[in-house]
Amino acid sequence: MVSKTFGSAVSGVDANLITVEVNVGQGTSFFLVGLPDSAVKESQQRVESALKFYNYRMPRQKVVVNLAPADIRKEGSAYDLPIGLAILQASEQVFFPDLEKYVIMGELALDGKLRPIKGVLPIAIEARTKGFKGFILPKENAKEASIVNNLDIIGVETIQEAVKFLSGELAIEPLVTDTRDLFYHSQDYSEIDFADVQGQENIKRAMEIAAAGGHNVIMIGPPGAGKTMLAKRLPSILPALSLQEALESTKIHSVAGKLGSDSSLLARRPFRSPHHTISDVALVGGGGNPQPGEISLAHNGVLFLDELPEFKRTVLEVMRQPLEERKVTISRAKVSVDYPANFMLIASMNPCPCGYYNHPEKECVCGPGIVQRYLNKVSGPLLDRIDLHVEVTPVKFDEMTSTRKTESSESIRTRVENGRKRQEKRFKDHPDVFCNAMMPSHMVKQICQINAAGKTLLKTAMERLGLSARAYDRILKVARTIADLSDSEDIKVEHLAEAIQYRSLDREGWAG
Incomplete structure (x- = not known):
């Protein structure tokens, strides 16, 4: 008898429907076909042990398990449960009238209990898209899948x-x-607050500009x-x-x-802080079975990225393309997957080894040339992609011991949100652009127009600092954000001047 049920294979952050077909007939062997990896092939032993634990039997006949379509590689142990249930029906030990109405996934322990699996959210979204009645999965994963509505989420333990x-x-x-209710009740803000930071008003200002426009920042300053x-x-x-952003991020995690x-x-919003010993694959993603990386x-x-020059140069260089394209493409001989990578890069570094x-x-x-060599660990092309270069100076004792209340994160966030609302209105006809930092070059020319005085100032800065065309665009984007925070329709000279000062590493003398 032939029995059929459905599972799913995750590719990137999306899922593909997999049909699990089982045929029990004359013979004595067990065959598992459809491009399975080693973990899938080992399911025979797990399924057999789990069935015996509950007094079912593994058929002593020819059992053929086909995972279709056969040209998609099946990976992991999550196919145990659909294979086990399809074998029970194909061997006529149990009859399931609604077996084909559900997507079923789960890893079996030898005693028949179910262990949690990865990628539940994209699988649930695919199941709903394909019109299935429900999704049967390990109970530990049920809460994650339940944020997809119009789909029966059935969590089971065995x-x-x-x-x-x-x-x-x-x-x-x-x-x-209730996804919306859960989302809005989970949006409590972090306990850490800018009100805890004494002094450093210029750095707080740079952080506010970065948050308002989605700009990348590098901070250079001494320890402590x-x-x-x-x-x-x-x-x-x-x-x-x-x-929508929460669902995108949840799918990746x-x-x-x-x-x-x-x-x-x-x-x-996620905050990731990998150690400087991280490999390039761990940072951007990849591996034999491609997984998303830190970006x-x-x-x-x-x-x-704390202590930026301590990261291996190859690790930093692989970030250059994702910083521009806001996604990373991982290509292998038989598969190519895209992972979104729209993040704000915040880096910090000491100005020299000491x-x-x-x-x-x-x-x-530090001896002669040491500072130059230390700064050269971070390449020019990478620094070009960082909009704000900010010098952090030590906090003076009077500021450190001051009892004066400093501005809280909540009040800064209000200004940031007002700036983002202006950008949202500006880019409403551009679905791929959400903030000033994401503007492509042709859009910068249209939106970031400056007057004659501004052009003179910018020309002088470009000549003295030796800025590249990319750095020119970055200055205009930052100036546009500063204008948004000031509720100004036009980019004024003072906005440009403030944006130019956030290019510390381009100045002469920084090389030592």
Whole structure:
């Protein structure tokens, strides 16, 4: 007898429907076909042990399991449950009248219990798109899948529960989540606040501009000046995620297996801070079975690279293309997947190996040429892609001990959101552009027009700093954001002047 059910294969952040067909006939062998990997092939032993635990039997006949379409590679152990249920029906041990109405996924333990799987959210979205009645999966993953409405989410703990549910012996109430209610109630802001930062008003201003326009930032300053403290507080002034952005980010974390069993929807902007020993594959994604990297996990959020020159140069160089295209494409001989990577890059670095070059009080002990070599670890093309270069100076004792209240993240965020609303209105006819930092060159020419005085100022700055065409665009984008924060329709000379000053590493003398 032939039995059929459905599973799914995740490719990138999307899922493809997989048909699981089982035929039990004359013979004695077990065949698993349809381009399975080793983990899928090993399902025979897990399925057999799980069935025996509940007094079912593995057919002592010829069993052919086909995973179609056969040209898509099947990976992982999540096909155990659909294979086990299809074998039970094909061998006529149990009859499931609605087996083909459900997408079924789950990894079996030897005692028949179900273990959680990755990529549940894109699978649930695909199941709803294809018109299935429901999705049967491990109970630990049910909360994550339940944010997809118009789909019955049936969480089960064992294969026996799945058997009883499908045969009508056990009623399981589908898990239902009000996605919008969950999203808006999860949007509590972080406990860390810019009100904790004493002094550093110029850096806070740069962070506000970066948040308002989605700009990348690099902070250069001595140890203990507060670079990391400021970077960690950036998400607290970013606009709240929209529901669409939250779903995009949740899909990526679901595929990477980064969502816990008690979480279902990311409501806060991601903040990723990888260590400087990270490999290029871990940063941008990849591997034999392609997985999203840190830049994709930071999608719609912040990627913080502390001690930037300590990262391997190859690691930093692979970020150049994703920074421009807002996505990363991972190509293999048989597969090519795209992961979104629309993130804000925040980097910090010391000005030299000892950390005290240009320090107002302490003397730098680095020898001749050492500062130049240290700064050269970060390439010019990468610095070109960073809009704001900010010098962080040590906090003075009087500021550190001051009891004066500093501005909170909430009040800064209000101004940032007002700036973003102006941009939202400006780019309403451009679905791929959400903020000033994302404007392509042709749009910069249309939107960031400056008067004669501004052109003279910018020409002087370009000649003295030796800026590239890309840096020219960056200055105009930052100036446009500063104008938005000032509720100004036009880019004025003072806006341009402030934008130009955020190019510290382009100045003469910084090379040592």
